[in-house]
Amino acid sequence: MKFGEELACLALVLCTTQASAAPFDDFGVELVYDDNLTRAQLGRDIKGDLALAVSTSGGPRFQLTDYDSLSLKGTLAATKYRHYDGLDNINAGLALGYRRKFGLGPYVPQFALTGSATRLEYDSRLRDGWLYAAEAEASKRVTERVALRAFVRSERRESDDVPARVVPFIRANVFDLSSRSAGIGADFAYDPRYLVSLGYTWHRGDIVSTTQRNLPIFLASSAIAPDPVFGDNTYAYTMPARTRVFSIGVSREVGRQASVSLGYEYRDSRADGGIAYSGNLFRATYLYGF
Template structure:
């Protein structure tokens, strides 16, 4: 199914949900620019692009006790890229979360566990598949303006199709990936209408880099497959890497139910064999809560 057909399906789902008074919690529109989509090291291979994403999510929440709750949340999102159509995608996910408050009031610590599964559908079939994730998070509001959080997360991605092997002794399922990450963050309300967020995430696991034929990356790879999304004679390589992500953002309320935000992320990844890359991501988001 082409992206335009998937987008029409998404619009139909949103209209049906609205007509049936489905419990949608929010609707978001986001503009994102990533200056290194290929996760490449050499200048000739680095490709950037602008993307527009529309998303919605919602679901029931169950209060088990004064301190414990469960939430079932569904999410649907569509993303369209300006130049690289093969990255256009629609994904749908379902998450089950448990939250525990260690007392009453806004300043008590909280602990949350979340498990999720998402279906990924791209215009490029190489990337179609499933994404599974499990996360544990601890958080605490320190003052009426400052909140802190920390988390650990594990992810597993499984692709639908495995292309023919480029090299007989190296697998071709480049988007069968696993990783673990840990992070910390803080939110500071510098004004009743403004919220500043900062974060740091440490990630270890599989990454996919798309380049032209590259001997150092070839030697460090555990999987290789042709990747025509970024042009002819380009290949996707799976490697183990250590990645650090620094993020900062500012959000402003623009009404009782909506907000706009600007965000920035810097990524720095290092793999075996002296392979490393960095990238910058900029985003602008509008969020409306129902």
């Protein structure tokens, strides 16, 4: 079955499943444009594309005390790219979360811990594998219209297959990655139906860049493997880097259970050897809560 047919079948299954889902379930459709999918520095290597994603999530929530709760959430998502079929993917994950409210009422601070595991299945086998994450978040509503949040997150990605080495002394498992990040954000409800979100994230850890043969990137890389998704004679390189992400989004309620939103992200990454790249990401999302 072709990926486009799989995506259509998944959307049908999701809609059918959600008809009898628990109140915590939701269903989303998102259009995403990324102008630097390759995470490249040189103009010849920079590739952008438009993607369509459908997703659903849900699961039980257990109220342990007046202040403590536990949740188990499953997620299922599929993404189809317009030009780069190798990036098409279907992912399934499971997350266990604990939340603590330090008192009663809407203005008390909250603290949450989440651990998750996600199975990654791509049309490009190089990217197949598992993603494990742990996150701690603190949040507080400071006024009727303003809420603040901060988080720290650790991720580990493990690939299924290791291709043959391009260079004997450099590993080829380019998608075995680890990273840590921290971020802050704020939500501002300037109208009962509108919400503006701002965020800043600082990320330190492995990134993957796909380019044609490139000596500076080669010298800074910890892993190299052929990556034909973006054309012939292109290679994926793993490098440690520092990345800053700035984001802004606007959401509007549509009825009592749905919302539409527009979002923008700017990424700036710096690696050793003077290697740097930036990218812009645009989102349009429809989310329905059951």
